[in-house]
Structure formats: structure tokens, C-alpha cells
Amino acid sequence: MAAVLSEGELSPSTPPATKAKRRLPQEFSIFLVLIGIAALFEILGWIFVGQSFLANPSRLQIIILQVSVIGIIAVGVTQVIITGGIDLSSGSVVAMSAMIAATFAQSSDWPKLIHPALTDLPFIVPLAVGLTIGAAAGFVNGWLITKTKIPPFIATLGMMVSARGIARWYTDASPVSGFTESFAMIGNGLDRWMPVVIFLAVAVFFHIVMRYTRFGKFTYAIGANPQAARVSGINIESHLIKVYMIAGLLAGLAAMVAIARIKTAQSGIGMMYELDAIAAAVIGGVSLSGGRGKILGTVIGALILGVVLSGFTFLKIDAYYQDIIKGGIIVLAVVIDQQRQNKMRKSR
Amino acid sequence: MSNPNVSTEPVAKARNYQYVLEVENVRKEFPGVVALDNVQLKIRPGTVHALMGENGAGKSTLMKIIAGIYQPDSGTVKLRDQVVKLPTPLSAQEAGIAMIHQELLLMNSMTVAENIWIRREPKNSLGLIDHNKMLQMTQDLFKRLNINLDPRAEISELTVGNRQLVEIAKAVSFNSDVLIMDEPTSAITEKDVAHLFSIIRDLRAQGIGIVYITHKMNELFEIADEFSVFRDGKYIGTHLSSDVTRDDIIRMMVGREISQMFPKEEVEIGEVVLSAHNLCRGKDFQNISFEVRAGEILGFAGLVGSGRSHVVETIFGVKPPDSGHIEIKGQRVNIKSPQDAIRNGMALLTEDRKxxxxxxxxxxxxxxxxxxxxxxxxxxxxxxxxxxxxxxxxxxxxxxxxxxxxxxxxxxxxxxxxxxxxxxxxxxxxPKILIMDEPTRGIDVGAKAEIHRLVTQLAHRGVAVIMVSSEMPEVLGMSDRIVVMHEGRITGILHRNEADQVKIMDLAAN
Incomplete structure (x- = not known):
């Protein structure tokens, strides 16, 4: 279409502004922080515990397995935050999806059956149920936000409370266990690495979506300036609903992975997961004001959280201190992000 | 903090100095750019000093240094012959330098009086805010400045022009010696401009040095005594505005000749591309009908608030009309969203860049x-x-x-x-239909000319152009026909050869 401008009339007198010169991605420095923290624990480990933090394959496996569930959620939450929104409901949606789907995942030889008629189903049935419920919760979030124009904070806060209620009510707060072998594979398959595989698959998929597809570009545009996005012809309402549905769907997926791995579902599952997921995104450099951030950053952010928590346990630091320090890290991440943004905005 | 009681007294302390403000050899670099290259600026008390230059010339950076927002890498700022350090905007304010930003920085949900006296509220004997006294102080201030506004009104209820007046009153209340105004007329009506200028003249008579940033040449001749030109971060020169012509200034600003500001060329006008039929939307506009042809530039003139932007918004589907319809190439189309508009070959450059x-x-x-x-x-x-x-x-x-x-x-x-x-x-x-709402507002002469040339080129290629503009020379220079609006209605459609400033103003003011 450059044909609209003929060469002669507006010929460039200044050199063309095209030479690619990218800044070093922010994610790189976050990765360095991850390395730094791991190295710090390694040193502290030798000093205080007398053993290596990193040279311990089973510890590393536990870290990454724990990170996987939060990580899957965080990939969805990241997209919501990039649109300039927030999702407080993911932890409760995990519980709701988990409780309902679990009742479709039981094997007939288990003594306490919720739906005796629905046992020994192929794993795809509970999986589909879990994902659908997650996506439905996301749809309700998105619908409330776009149609009633209430702030995402309030819409998802409502969902957070209600979904937790549904999770308790559904089985009268009794846990559900006795899953079929095939369903348990979602959390234990591939020699116990399945959660990690799923997490990485989800992360890579949405990394591609955010970076190389129109859908991703529109997500950034809406977060950067919804009014300009609208004038650019983006259907903000339907797009936002889709983004919240993705976040819900991924919460549902995380729920399936979590219950399949521990082979039981109880209504308290996923408590505070939403905050861990938001923290992972924020630590990973996703801007709470919208428009900026990457899936890769969130993945690294989730790893930082996992390493820090595991490191605290390794150093036998009391759980109370762990929470205090975790809170501090989250605040620090936002402070750093703010300063970075101010630096970029040099405005003449 | 300065005693608010003094503030309604006329200012005179800077009068006896040759220069109230002197900037010497100021340099400022940002990563990769030299924003200011050893520039100077000297402001006499009791004068209006215009600052001219293309966008990116360094005017804003210099003003931000004077207002304490940026720190210079080197060089000095002297206020009344004293070298001053201005580490924060507050310290500049206290030293007697007030800045009125282009984007007004008022708190919308608070009243006029609260905005003016914030942080300096008069207290009663209990240490609580004395609202009556604050109102009285505001009224005194307004009387002195000839401003007629209710101090109890909320900022959000005021027009942009009136908000500007509040900013000025606030700046004056600091007893400033130097008042910096960054494009104060870019978003206000002609009437407000006249009022603003009379206030500026009053302030000048009181001995205040006023730095006035503008892109509008006619304002320079109307209000400024002296002016300084900047280009690409360099100081070009200072002159009396009575000594120069418009062309001289443009030459200084761009460093090259601009042969023709509005390169209108004869373009073959084709078929009707878009037509609006009796469009109505609430109180915003009624019975809007017009057509635009391929290769034609249709100007929309009118006062700010006459509904021109609402009309183009509706045509582009941002807010659909209550009644009436739109045809594209004779086919009735239903445009309910910007997507629909884009699909139909339209483009909308909106009024407000930010x-x-x-x-x-x-x-x-x-x-x-x-x-x-x-x-x-x-x-x-x-x-x-x-x-x-x-x-x-x-x-x-x-x-x-x-x-x-x-x-x-x-x-x-x-x-x-x-x-x-x-x-x-x-x-x-x-696009087949390009709608531009104030395409050159607040941008420099060079970029303006380039945009005008581009629009002409697009017309040559058969694009139908709708151009809303509040700049009379632009509308007159670029348009083939001019739609004039007044209070949500079209009061006339003029042909290029019958249109002139007087006729348009007549129709616009009805």
C-alpha cells in the first residue's frame, strides 16, 4: 500500500527511521535475578545447612512441579493483566473446576462415589468438564466487565467468593478421591513430569499467540489504550470476553493437573493461587497498568517464586517469615517496574 | 509556604531588573539525543516573550528546566540577577516561576477554590480549613484578573477555556515573576482566546515576564513583544516581533523555505463516495446531510463544540446515530462500529492524539x-x-x-x-474515505506542511477526504468545499471560490 505515497513528493530528507535497534529485553534481567537468587541459596546452603541447593535433582523436580500449576494459571492471568484488567477469581475457579470435574473422574472400585452412575469414564470427560467450567467462569467475568462496565477487580472478586462457595456446596465440602488411572496420568504421567510438560506447552502456545498473532497484538493494544483500540476497529468487548475465558480455561486446566497429581480434590484447593499467579506475572515484568509484559517474563517470575519458597524451606526458615518475605518481593517487583517505566518515558 | 494573603496584591518586585529571567548556556542530553545544546533565553519584566520552534526543537525541555521538572546538565538559570537552583517544581514555584502546562493539571473532582489554594489553604484558629476565607480570597483574585467564575464550581463542570483561567489564577496567586504558558490557546474557543489575551496584557502591565509557547503565527504578532526561536535543540535568535514578518519567522524555525503552506492543487473530482442523510444524535447534532466525492477535500469549520467531532465519530461508527443513514457509493450501509467503517474503506484520525x-x-x-x-x-x-x-x-x-x-x-x-x-x-x-479531525493541531510548521502535502496527494489518488479543522487558514486553503456547523446543525456549505474567513465566521457564529 505504500503506493499511496509517491517517492517524489515526500522524499525522505532525513535518514529513514528503520534500523532495527531493540533494547535488551527486560526478561533477560529478570532471568539474571533468577540465577542470582538460586546462586544465593546455593551459597547460603553451604554455609548454614552444609549441602548444595541446586545439586539435588529431586528438589529441582519438586520446585518445577510446584511452579507448574501456578504457572499455568499465571499464563492466563498475564493476558488479563496485559489488557489492563485483573483476575482475582483464578484460585476459586480452580477449586470449583476441581470439585465438579473430580466427580466425573472416579473409578468404580472407590467406596465413596458422588455419581455412582458416572464412573470409569475416559479421562477426557472430566478434563472437558473441568476446562468448560473454568471457561464458563471466565465468560461470566468477561461478560460482567464488558456489559455492566464494572471494574475487573469487582467482577472477579465476586467470582472469587461465589466460585469458592460452589466448590464447597457441590460435594457438601467432602473431598473427592479414587480417580481412574487414566485421569491420574494428567498429573503423574510421563514419569511424573506431566504437569511440567503441560505448563511448558501452555506457555509456548500462548507465547506464540501473544507475539505472532493478531489476537495477541489486539490484547496489547487494548491494554495500552482502549479508546484508541476501539477507533482502530478492535471489538474490545468480544476480545476481553475471550481473554477472560482463556484465563478461566487455564485455571480449569491447572485444577485438573493439580487434583490428578495429588489424587484428591477438596474444596480448599487453590487458596491464594490467584495472588501467586498475579505475583508471578508482576515479578516477571508484566505491567499492572496494562499494555506491557511477556509470557516468558511470567514463566521466569513463577520460577523465581518457586525457587524462593523452596529455598526458604531448604534453609528451614519459618513459614511465617516466608510469607512476610514473599510479600516484600512482590512489592519490590512493582517498585522496580515503575522505575523502569519512568526511565523509558524520557519525554522531551 | 508564602503567605496567601499577599498573593492578591499586584506584583512589582521584578520591575527594576533588566531581565527577570536569564538562562545561559543550558545543555541537556537524553539517552541518544541532545535536547538542548547550550541555549540561552532572556526574559524582560513586563513583556510577553514568545517561544517559537517546531516540535522537538527543545522548547518544552527548556521550559521544564525553568519550571524545575528537569535538571540541566550544565548552564545556569538566573532569576532577578541571582543564580537559582530549581531541584523540584515546588522550588521553582516558590522562587516565583509558575508554569501552565498544555495538559491542564487540575483535580477534576475538586472545586475551583480548592484547586487554586491546595497546600496553602487558609486555616482558622482551630487549624482547620477556613472555607469562607478561601472563597473570599478566590473572589478577590478573580476580581483582579477579571475572571468571572464560581469558586465553588467543580473543575469537571468547566469548559477547557475556563479551566485554563483557573490555572492562570492559580499561577498568579503564587505571586510569580515569571509565568510560562505552553500553548494556552490550543484547545479553547475564539472568545476565550480574547479573554485570555486581555488577562495576559494585564499581567504584563503588572511587570510579570510571560513566556508564551505557541505554534500560531498570528498570536505571536497579536500578543508577543519579543520572541526567541529554537531549532533542533539550538538557540537561533531573539527579535522584537514588530521587526519581522511571518516568513522570516518560518524561515528561522524550519531553517528552510516553505514555498507554499497550503499546496492546494486542482484535482479531478469523481463520483460521490460517501453521503450522510439527516443524521441525528441526541443533543449532539441534528439533520446532518452532506456528501463527499472521490478526490474532494471537504472541510468542516465551526467553533469548538459545534458538533463537528461528534458527526465524524458517528460516521465512523464510534457512536451510532439515533436516526438518519449513511450511503457509500450509493449503497445504504449500516455502520455500527469502527470495524464496520474500516471494512467500508474508512479511516478516522481522531482529534485527541493522546x-x-x-x-x-x-x-x-x-x-x-x-x-x-x-x-x-x-x-x-x-x-x-x-x-x-x-x-x-x-x-x-x-x-x-x-x-x-x-x-x-x-x-x-x-x-x-x-x-x-x-x-x-x-x-x-x-482508505477510500479519510476522515481527519484537527489533523495538524499542536504540531509544528514543517510537519504541518508535510501533512497538507500528503492530504493533497491522497486526493490525487481519488481518496475522499473529510477534514475537521479549527484553523481558518487550513480550512480555507485545503478544502474544495466547506461545511460550516453551529450548535449541532449545518448552517451552510460553501464552495472554495465563494468561501472566505468572514462568511465562515458568520455561519459559524450564526
């Missing part, structure tokens, strides 16, 4: 690309990034967007360059 135009935190590249993605450069949802980047680069190069790279955050560009990127966004979509 609010509805730019994706401020994103790069130039990300800013230029979103609109075209509905139709082109996408295969199965995936963006064909390479081809698209190539096209975006081409357009930016041809429009002479000044930037170190396509990955620069758009917020860091000057207004003119931002506008070029936004126009580029629509050029990518290859």
Missing part, C-alpha cells in the same frame, strides 16, 4: 500496525510480520518520522511525529 490516538506505552511499530490487521497481513490469525514491518518502515521513512528506531516508545516522540505515525496507521489500510 486520548484516542496513540498507544502510549507501545512502540512506533506497534502503534502503526493494529488497524490494518483486520483485513490484511494476517494468515490464519498469524501476523505476516516481515512484510508488515517492511511496509511500516516505508511509510515512516516517506513521512519523515524522526525517531532513532521503529522500536522507540511513541510517548517519546514529538507531537508532529506522533501524528505522522497515526496517519501512517491509516495509510496502511489504504
Amino acid at each position: 486520548e484516542t490516538g496513540c498507544f502510549l506505552p507501545l512502540s512506533i511499530q506497534e502503534n502503526i500496525q493494529p488497524a490494518v490487521l483486520h483485513e490484511r497481513y494476517v494468515k490464519r490469525g498469524f501476523v505476516e510480520q516481515k512484510t508488515l514491518d517492511q511496509q511500516s518502515n516505508d511509510i515512516c521513512a516517506k513521512m519523515r518520522v524522526k525517531t532513532p528506531s521503529m522500536f522507540e516508545i511513541i510517548e517519546n516522540l514529538s507531537g508532529g511525529n506522533q501524528q505522522k505515525v497515526l496517519i501512517g496507521r491509516w495509510l496502511l489500510t489504504d
Whole structure:
């Protein structure tokens, strides 16, 4: 279409502004922080515990397995935050999806059956149920936000409370266990690495979506300036609903992975997961004001959280201190992000 | 903090100095750019000193240094012959330098009086805020400045022009010796401009040195005593405004001749491309009917608030009409959203670059690309990034967007360059109907001329152009026909050869 401008009339007198010169991605420095923290624990480990933090394959496996569930959620939450929104409901949606789907995942030889008629189903049935419920919760979030124009904070806060209620009510707060072998594979398959595989698959998929597809570009545009996005012809309402549905769907997926791995579902599952997921995104450099951030950053952010928590346990630091320090890290991440943004905005 | 009681007294303390403000050898660098290259500026008390220069010339940076927002890398600022350090905006205010920013910085949900006296509220004997006294002080201040506003009104209820007056009153209340005004007339009506100028003259008579940033040449001759020109971060010179002509100034600003400001060319006018039939929308506008043809530039003139922007918004589907309809090439179309409009070959450059135009935190590249993605450069949802980047680069190069790279955050560009990127966004979509709302507001002469030339070129290629503009010379110079609006109605449609300033003003004021 450059044909609209003929060469002669507006010929460039200044050199063309095209030479690619990218800044070093922010994610790189976050990765360095991850390395730094791991190295710090390694040193502290030798000093205080007398053993290596990193040279311990089973510890590393536990870290990454724990990170996987939060990580899957965080990939969805990241997209919501990039649109300039927030999702407080993911932890409760995990519980709701988990409780309902679990009742479709039981094997007939288990003594306490919720739906005796629905046992020994192929794993795809509970999986589909879990994902659908997650996506439905996301749809309700998105619908409330776009149609009633209430702030995402309030819409998802409502969902957070209600979904937790549904999770308790559904089985009268009794846990559900006795899953079929095939369903348990979602959390234990591939020699116990399945959660990690799923997490990485989800992360890579949405990394591609955010970076190389129109859908991703529109997500950034809406977060950067919804009014300009609208004038650019983006259907903000339907797009936002889709983004919240993705976040819900991924919460549902995380729920399936979590219950399949521990082979039981109880209504308290996923408590505070939403905050861990938001923290992972924020630590990973996703801007709470919208428009900026990457899936890769969130993945690294989730790893930082996992390493820090595991490191605290390794150093036998009391759980109370762990929470205090975790809170501090989250605040620090936002402070750093703010300063970075101010630096970029040099405005003449 | 200064005693608020004194503030309604006339200012005189700077009168006896030759210069109230002297800036010498000030240098400021940002990563990769020399924003100011050893510049100077000398302001006499009791004068209006205009600051001229294209966007990106360094005027704003210099003003921000004087107002304590930026620190210079080297050089000095002298106030009444004393070298001053201004580490914060507050310290500048206390030293007697007040700045009125282009984007007004008032608290919308608070009253006029609260905004003026914030942090300096008069207290009663209990240490609580004395609201009656605050109202009285505001009224005294307004009386002195000849401002007629209710001190109890909320800022959000006021027009932009009145908000400006509040900012001025606030600045004056600091007993300032230097008052910096950054394009104060860019968003207010003619009537408000006249009032503003009379206030400025009063302040000048009281001995205040006023620094006045503007892009409007006629304002310079009307209000300024002296002016200084900057170009590409360098100081070019200071002159009396009575000594120069308009062309002299333009030459100083751009460093090159601009042969013709409005290069209107004879263009073959084709078929009717778009027509509006009796469009109505609430109180915003009624019975709007007009047509625009291929190759035609249809200007929309009128006072600010006459409903022109509402009309183009509705045509572009941002807010659908209550009644009436739109035809494109004789076919009735139902445009309910901007998507529909884009699908029908329309493009809308909105009035407010920051609010509805730019994706401020994103790069130039990300800013230029979103609109075209509905139709082109996408295969199965995936963006064909390479081809698209190539096209975006081409357009930016041809429009002479000044930037170190396509990955620069758009917020860091000057207004003119931002506008070029936004126009580029629509050029990518290859529009048949280009709607531009104040396409050259607040941008420099050079960029303006380039945009005008571009619009002419598009007309040559058969694009139908609708151009809303409050700048009379622009409307008169560019348009084939001119629609004039007054209070939501079309009061006349003039042909190019019958239109002149008087007729348009007549119809606009009805």
C-alpha cells in the first residue's frame, strides 16, 4: 500500500527511521535475578545447612512441579493483566473446576462415589468438564466487565467468593478421591513430569499467540489504550470476553493437573493461587497498568517464586517469615517496574 | 509556604531588573539525543516573550528546566540577577516561576477554590480549613484578573477555556515573576482566546515576564513583544516581533523555505463516495446531510463544540446515530462500529492524539500496525510480520518520522511525529474515505506542511477526504468545499471560490 505515497513528493530528507535497534529485553534481567537468587541459596546452603541447593535433582523436580500449576494459571492471568484488567477469581475457579470435574473422574472400585452412575469414564470427560467450567467462569467475568462496565477487580472478586462457595456446596465440602488411572496420568504421567510438560506447552502456545498473532497484538493494544483500540476497529468487548475465558480455561486446566497429581480434590484447593499467579506475572515484568509484559517474563517470575519458597524451606526458615518475605518481593517487583517505566518515558 | 494573603496584591518586585529571567548556556542530553545544546533565553519584566520552534526543537525541555521538572546538565538559570537552583517544581514555584502546562493539571473532582489554594489553604484558629476565607480570597483574585467564575464550581463542570483561567489564577496567586504558558490557546474557543489575551496584557502591565509557547503565527504578532526561536535543540535568535514578518519567522524555525503552506492543487473530482442523510444524535447534532466525492477535500469549520467531532465519530461508527443513514457509493450501509467503517474503506484520525490516538506505552511499530490487521497481513490469525514491518518502515521513512528506531516508545516522540505515525496507521489500510479531525493541531510548521502535502496527494489518488479543522487558514486553503456547523446543525456549505474567513465566521457564529 505504500503506493499511496509517491517517492517524489515526500522524499525522505532525513535518514529513514528503520534500523532495527531493540533494547535488551527486560526478561533477560529478570532471568539474571533468577540465577542470582538460586546462586544465593546455593551459597547460603553451604554455609548454614552444609549441602548444595541446586545439586539435588529431586528438589529441582519438586520446585518445577510446584511452579507448574501456578504457572499455568499465571499464563492466563498475564493476558488479563496485559489488557489492563485483573483476575482475582483464578484460585476459586480452580477449586470449583476441581470439585465438579473430580466427580466425573472416579473409578468404580472407590467406596465413596458422588455419581455412582458416572464412573470409569475416559479421562477426557472430566478434563472437558473441568476446562468448560473454568471457561464458563471466565465468560461470566468477561461478560460482567464488558456489559455492566464494572471494574475487573469487582467482577472477579465476586467470582472469587461465589466460585469458592460452589466448590464447597457441590460435594457438601467432602473431598473427592479414587480417580481412574487414566485421569491420574494428567498429573503423574510421563514419569511424573506431566504437569511440567503441560505448563511448558501452555506457555509456548500462548507465547506464540501473544507475539505472532493478531489476537495477541489486539490484547496489547487494548491494554495500552482502549479508546484508541476501539477507533482502530478492535471489538474490545468480544476480545476481553475471550481473554477472560482463556484465563478461566487455564485455571480449569491447572485444577485438573493439580487434583490428578495429588489424587484428591477438596474444596480448599487453590487458596491464594490467584495472588501467586498475579505475583508471578508482576515479578516477571508484566505491567499492572496494562499494555506491557511477556509470557516468558511470567514463566521466569513463577520460577523465581518457586525457587524462593523452596529455598526458604531448604534453609528451614519459618513459614511465617516466608510469607512476610514473599510479600516484600512482590512489592519490590512493582517498585522496580515503575522505575523502569519512568526511565523509558524520557519525554522531551 | 508564602503567605496567601499577599498573593492578591499586584506584583512589582521584578520591575527594576533588566531581565527577570536569564538562562545561559543550558545543555541537556537524553539517552541518544541532545535536547538542548547550550541555549540561552532572556526574559524582560513586563513583556510577553514568545517561544517559537517546531516540535522537538527543545522548547518544552527548556521550559521544564525553568519550571524545575528537569535538571540541566550544565548552564545556569538566573532569576532577578541571582543564580537559582530549581531541584523540584515546588522550588521553582516558590522562587516565583509558575508554569501552565498544555495538559491542564487540575483535580477534576475538586472545586475551583480548592484547586487554586491546595497546600496553602487558609486555616482558622482551630487549624482547620477556613472555607469562607478561601472563597473570599478566590473572589478577590478573580476580581483582579477579571475572571468571572464560581469558586465553588467543580473543575469537571468547566469548559477547557475556563479551566485554563483557573490555572492562570492559580499561577498568579503564587505571586510569580515569571509565568510560562505552553500553548494556552490550543484547545479553547475564539472568545476565550480574547479573554485570555486581555488577562495576559494585564499581567504584563503588572511587570510579570510571560513566556508564551505557541505554534500560531498570528498570536505571536497579536500578543508577543519579543520572541526567541529554537531549532533542533539550538538557540537561533531573539527579535522584537514588530521587526519581522511571518516568513522570516518560518524561515528561522524550519531553517528552510516553505514555498507554499497550503499546496492546494486542482484535482479531478469523481463520483460521490460517501453521503450522510439527516443524521441525528441526541443533543449532539441534528439533520446532518452532506456528501463527499472521490478526490474532494471537504472541510468542516465551526467553533469548538459545534458538533463537528461528534458527526465524524458517528460516521465512523464510534457512536451510532439515533436516526438518519449513511450511503457509500450509493449503497445504504449500516455502520455500527469502527470495524464496520474500516471494512467500508474508512479511516478516522481522531482529534485527541493522546486520548484516542496513540498507544502510549507501545512502540512506533506497534502503534502503526493494529488497524490494518483486520483485513490484511494476517494468515490464519498469524501476523505476516516481515512484510508488515517492511511496509511500516516505508511509510515512516516517506513521512519523515524522526525517531532513532521503529522500536522507540511513541510517548517519546514529538507531537508532529506522533501524528505522522497515526496517519501512517491509516495509510496502511489504504482508505477510500479519510476522515481527519484537527489533523495538524499542536504540531509544528514543517510537519504541518508535510501533512497538507500528503492530504493533497491522497486526493490525487481519488481518496475522499473529510477534514475537521479549527484553523481558518487550513480550512480555507485545503478544502474544495466547506461545511460550516453551529450548535449541532449545518448552517451552510460553501464552495472554495465563494468561501472566505468572514462568511465562515458568520455561519459559524450564526
